[in-house]
Amino acid sequence: MKMNSPAAVEALGALAQEHRLALFRLLVQAGAAGMPAGAIAKELKIPNSSLSFHLAHLTRAGLIQQRREGRSLIYTADYEAMNSLVSFLMENCCGGATCAPEAACGDDAAQPQGKVSA
């Protein structure tokens, strides 16, 4: 995915909030298995309506994705977007000197290993 300034601002803004940051990190750690909205709300201890607002915010920013599974909506972190964001932030780091691996995660390493009560 190609990252640009407006998209990066949107993504960073989405992450710049306590609940959304915790939410995103939760999904990052959950791996490809993801988590249903209800479980997230319970984990983060916030009302469903608030969670929904934050989920929509992160989704709009392209940081997480949604899939339906039964009557639950499962959310997963978008590792590609995360990597793009990080790469964008570090672009030409240190004036072009080769110094950053520029991050890479999930593209082919995100195997499901978490528990999901599906």
Added chain:
Amino acid sequence: MKMNSPAAVEALGALAQEHRLALFRLLVQAGAAGMPAGAIAKELKIPNSSLSFHLAHLTRAGLIQQRREGRSLIYTADYEAMNSLVSFLMENCCGGATCAPEAACGDDAAQPQGKVSA
């Protein structure tokens, strides 16, 4: 540097703004040489007062640092803070599977190579 949730929220919030993001990336690319406030204002085409606001914001978030050089204040990106932030974001990525280099930039690679009119 140890990163925690409030600090990460502050850092992300600082970056979640068009001008500040451009400013930070400019400094990231400027390397250890950094840039004086005036040059930044000219580069980003924003009023001094606005720039000062944004510089203070990024400084408070711990993402940039300031040093005096003559009558100019030189700002530099704090690569360590940037790396900490990225690492925090990717912590236990993919459920602990080894997949991310977790970023590294500047700690010993940020050699001055830009021009500074000192």
Added chain:
DNA sequence: GAACTATTTCGACGATCATAGAAATATCGC
């Protein structure tokens, strides 16, 4: 198709943020 569960949308409130001109502060060179 009705009862049930999971999740989202609506609405209203208070709080925080971005902007930029004008005035104040700091440093320099003489």
Added chain:
DNA sequence: GCGATATTTCTATGATCGTCGAAATAGTTC
């Protein structure tokens, strides 16, 4: 100390954001 340059603080205004109860929507099961 004075004039000049560099940067910050002050101040005011409009805009955006986070919260969460209540109602609405979507999907499941029988």
